[in-house]
Each structure stands twice: as structure tokens, then as C-alpha cells.
Amino acid sequence: EAGVTQFPSHSVIEKGQTVTLRCDPISGHDNLYWYRRVMGKEIKFLLHFVKESKQDESGMPNNRFLAERTGGTYSTLKVQPAELEDSGVYFCASSNSRHTDTQYFGPGTRLTVL
Amino acid sequence: DQQVKQNSPSLSVQEGRISILNCDYTNSMFDYFLWYKKYPAEGPTFLISISSIKDKNEDGRFTVFLNKSAKHLSLHIVPSQPGDSAVYFCAASANDYKLSFGAGTTVTVRA
Helix, strand or coil, rough: CCEEEEEEEEEEEECCCCCEEEEEECCCCCCCEEEEECCCCCEEEEEEECCCCEEECCCCCCEEEEEEHHCCEEEEEEECCCCCHCCCEEEEEECCCCCCCCCCEEEEEEEEEE | CCCCEECCCCEEECCCCEEEEEEEEEECCCEEEEEEEEEECCCCEEEEEECCCCCCEEECEEEEEECCCCCCEEEEEECCCCCCCCEEEEEEEEECCCCCCCCCCEEEEEE
């Protein structure tokens, strides 16, 4: 069974540009999450999808971040325009139905904003 | 505002000895606790979990202990092996799906 995949693995952009990160969850997982780790600190929750619906987006930093999950399959996270403080590693995770079901993480996308 | 804290950023242990990682939390609504392990350039990998109705859960070399009154949990690895060298994250959830993580503890197992 394929795990969670993320693309790209690395992205280097300049301040003010736009970047789109993609996540493909484990097949059959209705729950999809985005998290971010900045500067080696804690991993912080950004948002949670159940199928195509946003269940919880309380962790989204501001309206420069837009997440979508087309048809309840893959998800994209767009940052527009990017700022220096957006640099970090963005992780995607997916899980089955219950809140105690294990969240399986992808390898992350390392975003560097110059 | 950080609700899960790992106060030891690093731990060095000799191969074969016990590794003890600690984690404290502040939110009394947390009811499910997890440990994840992370290698460089990889995502976190689930290691072990414990529900708030238990005080201990064991899986092979890994045991997690929960002390609800102290809002403290710990992970014991025994015996420690070189492949255990990684960053370990403590995480918790409060009857929802959102995980709150600590900042991680880097474990180095010396031969």
C-alpha cells in the first residue's frame, strides 16, 4: 500500500511569489491534514479535511494560505504571496475515520522563501 | 500557547541502555497521546499511543507511561539500539482530530 506522498520535496521561491504544494493521501483515507514545522520547532496543525470539506482550519496563519481538496482525493496548499516567515517544512497526513486512528505522515515539502 | 512541551532537546544514551523521553502537557482536555519518531528528510512515523483511561501501554521495546494528575507522559525505550537515533515527538489530541506536538527530542544512541 502506497503511503502519503507530497510534491515537491523542496521549493525555493522569492518573497511575493506563489507556491502550490500537493499531497496525495493513502487511498481510502477520508481525513487529510496539513501541518507545518518552522525552524526546528514544534509541528503545528494547519487544517483538517474530511473528504472534500474543511473540518477545521483553525491553524491556518492568515488568508495568504488556501487549501483545497478536489473530489476528496488529493489536496493542494497554496501560499500567495509568500513571505519570509512562511519558510519551513509542510507535512501532510491522512487517517481513517476515528480521531484515534493513526495519522500517517508524508515526507514533507521544505519551503524556503528568500 | 504551546500545550505540549518536551523540555529536553537532546538525549544521548549508550547502546543497550534505557532511553527515557519526557513530555508535559497543559490542556486537561487531552485524551489521547502519541509518540512519533522522525528521521532526517522523512515525515514523522507513528510509534506508540495511549488513551487517557490507561496509565501504561507497551509495544515491544517501547513503553509509554501516562500520569494524568501530573499531566506528564514518558516514553521508555529498552534496550536502545543504534537505529533508534532520531527525533522523537510527543503529541496529544482532545477528542478531535487535531494533533498538538512538542518541539521534539533528538536521541543519539552511542555504540
